[in-house]
């Protein structure tokens with residue numbers, strides 16, 4: 503059985519939701535903050551999510567897990583599909599732009615050797631997230647999902663990032679399509695349960 507190293511409200515929520523939606527049994531291990539020394543053998547960065555696969559191999563990086571699990575359980579277009587590039591683009595955009603801006607917002611003191619820089623780093627991170635939500639919203643457009651009619655792992659990852667915004671109601675007010683998408687995904691009972699456990703609206 504796979505083992506998901508997780509923390510409520512962290513990036514593990516999307517992995518948990520994908521596994522739940524797929525109906526795959528897995529074990530959850532709660533990693534407290536700060537991560538204990540023993541966890542550094544699993545992920546030297548001390549970050550969740552980490553995923554131990556059936557053969558004992560450890561995966562880190564949420565986007566890698568999302569793509570791997572999506573391929574296994576049917577939440578991604580096949581490599582030869584014309585929709586594959588779009589799937590990879592949005593998933594990686596969220597993981598490398600939005601997720602990273604979110605980390606700068608939450609841990610601004612980590613991004614400079616001078617702690618007095620933290621407020622400016624945080625303000626800029628929030629501005630970056632605003633711009634990135636705009637890009638995400640434009641990418642979704644008026645389609646039901648990021649791949650049009652086809653639900654994919656990108657639709658599981660996006661609501662998690664939206665829920666991390668500094669001001670979620672403001673994001674929804676500015677981008678009603680992200681709100682509609684959020685609600686559409688949360689209408690899936692298994693995912694709704696995971697969102698609830700992770701304190702997501």
Ligand SMILES: N[C@@H](CCC(=O)N[C@@H](CS)C(=O)NCC(=O)O)C(=O)O
Nearest residue numbers: 512513548549550551562563564565
């Ligand atoms: N690039 C990593 C980022 C993971 C990450 O930063 N996780 C956060 C929670 S959302 C964490 O565990 N932070 C604890 C820390 O850095 O001390 C991924 O996508 O999995």
